[in-house]
Amino acid sequence: KAGVTQTPRxxxxxxxxxxxxxxxxxxxxxxxxxYQQTPGQGLQFLFEYFSETQRNKGNFPGRxxxxxxxxxRSEMNVSTLELGDSALYLCAxxxxxxYVNTEAFFGQGTRLTVV
Amino acid sequence: xxxxxxxQPGMFVQEKEAVTxxxxxxxxxxxxxxxxxxxxxxxxxxxxxxQGSYDQQNATEGRYSLNFQKARxxxxxxxxxxxxxxxxxxxxxxxxxxxxxxxxxxxxxxxSLIVHP
Numbered sequence: 001k002a003g004v005t006q007t008p009r010x011x012x013x014x015x016x017x018x019x020x021x022x023x024x025x026x027x028x029x030x031x032x033x034x035y036q037q038t039p040g041q042g043l044q045f046l047f048e049y050f051s052e053t054q055r056n057k058g059n060f061p062g063r064x065x066x067x068x069x070x071x072x073r074s075e076m077n078v079s080t081l082e083l084g085d086s087a088l089y090l091c092a093x094x095x096x097x098x099y100v101n102t103e104a105f106f107g108q109g110t111r112l113t114v115v
Numbered sequence: 116x117x118x119x120x121x122x123q124p125g126m127f128v129q130e131k132e133a134v135t136x137x138x139x140x141x142x143x144x145x146x147x148x149x150x151x152x153x154x155x156x157x158x159x160x161x162x163x164x165x166q167g168s169y170d171q172q173n174a175t176e177g178r179y180s181l182n183f184q185k186a187r188x189x190x191x192x193x194x195x196x197x198x199x200x201x202x203x204x205x206x207x208x209x210x211x212x213x214x215x216x217x218x219x220x221x222x223x224x225x226x227s228l229i230v231h232p
Contacts, residue, residue, distance in 0.1 A: 033220065043206065043222040056217045088158060103150060104220075106160035 002027065004107035006091050012113045018079040021110045025072050025093030031055075032074040033104060034066060037088040049074055078112075086114045116214075117142045119207050121223035128197045129231050135182070136192040136226045138207030147211035149190040151181065154204040154225070163205075166190060197230045204228075 005024040013019050025032050033056075034046040045058040049068035066076045072093075078085055088111050092104035118141040128134040140149065151163040166174045166181045174181040182191040194201055207223040 035220075035222075042224045045220045045222075048218075048220075056219060058219060090158075090160060092160070102148075103162040103165050104160075105162060106152075108157065108159045111158075 004091055004093050004105055006089075006107035006110050008110060009108065010111050010113075012115060013081050015081055015083060015114055017081050018077065019081060019112060021076045021078075021089055021091075021112075023074045023076070023091030023093075023107060025074070025091075026095075026105055029093035029095050029105070030072055031094040031096070031102075032068055032072065033092045033094070034074070034076050035090040035092065036060075037090060037109070038086075043090070046076065081114045083114050086112060088112075117144075117209065117211055117219065117221045119209055119221050119223035121207055121226050123226045124224075125227045125229070127229050127231060128194075130199060131196050133193060133195045134197055134228065136194070136205050136207075136228065138190045138192065138223060140188050140190060140207070140209050142209065142211040143214070144211040147209055149181070149183070150208040150210070151179070151190075151192045152206045152208060153201075154206060156203070160206070164192065194228075199230050199232060202228060202230045 007022045031050045033048040037043045048056040052068045063079045068074045088109045090109045092106045094102045094104050096102045120139045147168045149166045152160045154160050164174050164176045164179045164181050166183045173183050178195045180193045204225045206225045209221050
């Protein structure tokens with residue numbers, strides 16, 4: 001079956017612009033999480049959605065937001081881009097709503113470059 | 116605060132030999148899950164193995180096994196019979212409840228494994 005699909009794969013934006021990233025989870029998966037990966041900070045959790053509701057949120061400013069649709073697809077938005085937002089953004093889906101016992105399946109990521 | 120520590124930035128191993136990647140964790144939540152992921156240069160994170168805090172036995176998945184020492188808060192990944200395709204970054208991760216009650220997945224900084232022929 002199809003894995004987690006993230007679009008676009010690569011993106012170049014100018015400082016101050018906004019950007020929307022998309023994630024389609026594995027069919028049947030209802031939980032979608034977003035992560036930011038940078039060389040300096042490593043892999044950091046942004047937020048998690050389950051059945052269209054944000055369930056958990058990491059320590060990121062309000063410029064980072066997300067949503068989940070009824071078909072479980074998710075979007076992440078970053079407004080007023082800063083140079084430091086340049087990163088690989090990874091989306092992961094999980095089948096169940098269990099908090100600790102379900103592995104996540106990741107997409108290939110969207111590499112965002114802010115210039 | 117929850118934390119995952121991977122003390123080995125880089126590891127080298129000869130093909131067909133076994134290698135252990137270290138991971139220690141810290142959480143006050145008695146119920147937690149520990150995961151290992153592999154990230155090749157392509158960027159995609161690949162799930163390898165899971166260990167629950169209440170599991171009595173160490174998890175195994177093919178050539179991967181997790182050496183779970185709960186009292187030491189240690190969850191080392193053992194790869195047996197290394198293959199060239201095992202060369203990648205390896206991340207240890209944990210899901211547990213934070214003091215505020217939310218579940219924030221926490222990842223270590225990763226270990227870069229290079230398998231030599």
